[in-house]
Amino acid sequence: MDFKEHIRVIPDFPQPGISFKDITTLLQDGDAYRKAIDELKQLVGDLKIDLIAGPEARGFVVGAPLAYALGVGFIPIRKSGKLPYKTIEVEYDLEYGKDCLAMHCDAVKPGQNVLIADDLLATGGTISTSVNLVRQLGGNVVGTAFLIELSELNGREKLQGIDVFALLTY
16 A cells, blocks of 8 residues: 555645645545554564553554554653653753653563654654653663654664664655
8 A cells, every 4th residue: 555645745834844744644544544553563563562652642543553453552651741640751852942751650661672653753852752761661662663754854863773664754
């Protein structure tokens, strides 16, 4: 399946010069969505995975169904203040400021193998922060999986030594 046919590209969003890759058109097509998750499952199928972690919100719509398909647990990574139990947090830089991601302090046991899944790899800031959270709890990040990779933004550079799997590259 040509998944690019199911991705809406919106020029100049959220600002001039940005070409936004909108996955909602893929998500609303049940067959395409299922096939995308199935293909991601095939890409990461040889990894030993105990858990999948996904940053909010689009990491949930990729990571949770992938975890289900692989028969493993799912860990939500959220913005600070959104999780109800004790958390660990990591602050990271945005283009215009800072943000913070959090995970429950008991989400990963030392030695567990974790795949991090999200909709898109751009600059790598969110994913490298997610890697940091998993590693703080003693987890082993065995790879990352994305629907889309924007190769010109060099997000892989922030993920040195970690396998990167993507269905589409722009």
